[in-house]
Amino acid sequence: GENVEQHPSTLSVQEGDSAVIKCTYSDSASNYFPWYKQELGKRPQLIIDIRSNVGEKKDQRIAVTLNKTAKHFSLHITETQPEDSAVYFCAPRGRGKLQFGAGTQVVVTP
C-alpha cells in the first residue's frame, strides 16, 4: 500500500508570510495529488489538486508543485491570512488503498 508522510506536523506563520507543506509518498504509480483543508469542527474540502502530467498548478494564493522522480508534492500558500488557519491533508492516489497524510496544523498569527 501507499506510505504517505507530511511535514511539518505543525506550522506557525506570521500573517502575510508564506507557508509550505511537503507530502512524500511511496507508490510510483500514484497519478493524482490533491490537498484538502479542514477548518476546526468542519469537514475536509479539496482546495487544489494536480495530476501526474503537470508539474505545477496555481490558484490565486495557493499552488501545488509535483516532483514525481523524488515522489513528493508540496502545497504553497502565499500572503497568508487568518482564514488560512486550518489542518491541511495530502491524499496521493495510486494502486493501493486510499490513505490521507497525518495532516499539518497551520496557525496564522496576526
Next chain:
Amino acid sequence: NAGVTQTPKFQVLKTGQSMTLQCAQDMNHNSMYWYRQDPGMGLRLIYYSASEGTTDKGEVPNGYNVSRLNKREFSLRLESAAPSQTSVYFCASSGSGGTGGFGNTIYFGEGSWLTVV
C-alpha cells in the same frame, strides 16, 4: 444538490450498544467511503465501496460492518460499541473514472460525532 448527507450528527452510546450511521449522496458517484478521525489525528479509512455491490476493508475495519444498499446509500454499523470507537465519523464519495473513482475529488459529509461511554 445536498452532496453527502449523514445521520445522526451527534450520538452517545453505552458500551455494548449497537447503532447504524446512515449516509447518502446525490451526486451519482460510484465510490463511497467511511473514515474515522480521532482528536488531533488524520483520517483513517474504515471501509470503502468502489461501486454498487462491492465493499472492501480499509485500515481500521475491526468492530464495524458496512452495507452498500444501492448506489446512493452506504451505511456503517457498530454491532457492539466500545469506548475506543469514540470518534468523528465521516462518510464520503467520489465520482467514477480511472480505477473506481479513486483518482477524483472526494466529497465529505458534515461528520457524525459519536461518544461511547
